[in-house]
Amino acid sequence: xxxxxxxxxxxxxxxxxxxxxxxxxxxxxxxxxxxxxxxxxxxxxxxxxxxxxxxxxxxxxxxxxxxxxxxxxxxxxxxxxxxxxxxxxxxxxxxxxxxxxxxxxxxxxxxxxxxxxxxxxxxxxxxxxxxxxxxxxxxx
Amino acid sequence: xxxxxxxxxxxxxxxxxxxxxxxxxxxxxxxxxxxxxxxxxxxxxxxxxxxxxxxxxxxxxxxxxxxxxxxxxxxxxxxxxxxxxxxxxxxxxxxxxxxxxxxxxxxxxxxxxxxxxxxxxxxxxxxxxxxxxxxxxxxxxxxxxxxxxxxxxx
Numbered sequence: 001x002x003x004x005x006x007x008x009x010x011x012x013x014x015x016x017x018x019x020x021x022x023x024x025x026x027x028x029x030x031x032x033x034x035x036x037x038x039x040x041x042x043x044x045x046x047x048x049x050x051x052x053x054x055x056x057x058x059x060x061x062x063x064x065x066x067x068x069x070x071x072x073x074x075x076x077x078x079x080x081x082x083x084x085x086x087x088x089x090x091x092x093x094x095x096x097x098x099x100x101x102x103x104x105x106x107x108x109x110x111x112x113x114x115x116x117x118x119x120x121x122x123x124x125x126x127x128x129x130x131x132x133x134x135x136x137x138x139x140x
Numbered sequence: 141x142x143x144x145x146x147x148x149x150x151x152x153x154x155x156x157x158x159x160x161x162x163x164x165x166x167x168x169x170x171x172x173x174x175x176x177x178x179x180x181x182x183x184x185x186x187x188x189x190x191x192x193x194x195x196x197x198x199x200x201x202x203x204x205x206x207x208x209x210x211x212x213x214x215x216x217x218x219x220x221x222x223x224x225x226x227x228x229x230x231x232x233x234x235x236x237x238x239x240x241x242x243x244x245x246x247x248x249x250x251x252x253x254x255x256x257x258x259x260x261x262x263x264x265x266x267x268x269x270x271x272x273x274x275x276x277x278x279x280x281x282x283x284x285x286x287x288x289x290x291x292x293x294x
Contacts (some may be wrong), residue, residue: 001255038161101223117268123251
C-alpha cells in the first residue's frame with residue numbers, strides 16, 4: 001500500500017510471509033482448498049481468509065531482514081477465462097511452461113494492531129497469467 | 141516510467157518505484173484437468189496456512205533486488221514476459237519452487253483502497269498493488285520424496 005498524498009508514492013505496508021531459512025521467497029504452504037483452477041480455460045481463484053501475515057512496512061525493509069509487526073490478511077484473486085496461450089522454455093534454468101495471459105481482479109484486506117486496509121477498486125490488470133509448468137527433475 | 145523502462149532497469153532501481161500504469165505509478169517489484177483440484181472452494185474461514193509433508197526446494201535462480209553485488213533472492217521479477225518488450229524466457233518463470241510439475245498463477249493487480257489508522261482515527265485513500273502467485277501440483281521435496289502441495293506467494 002502506498003500513501004499518495006505527496007509528490008511521490010510512499011509505501012506504507014508490505015504484507016508478506018518473509019523469506020524462509022532455505023531461501024524460499026515469500027512462499028508458504030496453503031490449504032489445497034484455497035486454490036481452484038480450470039485449466040481448460042485458464043480461469044482460477046486463489047483466496048484466503050484471516051491469514052496471519054507480518055507487515056514489513058516496505059519492500060526494502062522486507063528483503064533486508066528488517067522488523068515486522070504481526071498482521072492478518074484476507075484476499076481473493078480471480079483470473080478470467082482466456083485462450084491467449086503462450087509457451088516458454090528456458091533450459092539453463094530447467095523449466096518450461098504453457099501459460100494463458102488474461103485479466104485478474106483482486107479484493108484484499110490487511111490489518112495490524114494499528115492500521116487496517118481494504119481494497120475499493122481495481123485498475124486494469126497489469127499482468128496476469130495461469131498455466132502449467134515443469135521444472136527441475138520434471139524438465140526434459 | 142513505463143513498462144519498457146521498468147524492464148531495462150536493474151533490480152536496485154526497481155525497488156525505488158512501483159509499476160507504471162496510466163497516469164499512476166505503482167509498486168515495482170515486483171513487480172488439464174490432470175489434477176483434480178478442489179471440487180469447490182472451501183468456506184473462507186477454513187482456508188488457512190498449512191504445512192505440507194515436506195518443504196519444496198526454492199528455485200536456484202532469481203533476482204538481485206539490491207543490486208549486482210547484493211544477495212540473490214529466489215524469485216523472478218517480474219516473473220512474466222512484459223508484452224511486446226520481453227522476449228527472453230530466462231526471467232519468465234512465475235514459480236518460486238523447483239522440481240515442480242503443476243499449475244501456476246500470477247497476478248499483478250492494483251487500484252485504490254481505504255486505509256484506516258486506529259490510533260488517530262484517520263481514514264485515507266491509498267494506492268495498492270499486489271503480486272500474487274500460487275503453485276499447485278507435484279513436487280520433489282527437500283527430503284527427496286514426491287509430494288503434492290499447494291503453495292502461495294503473497
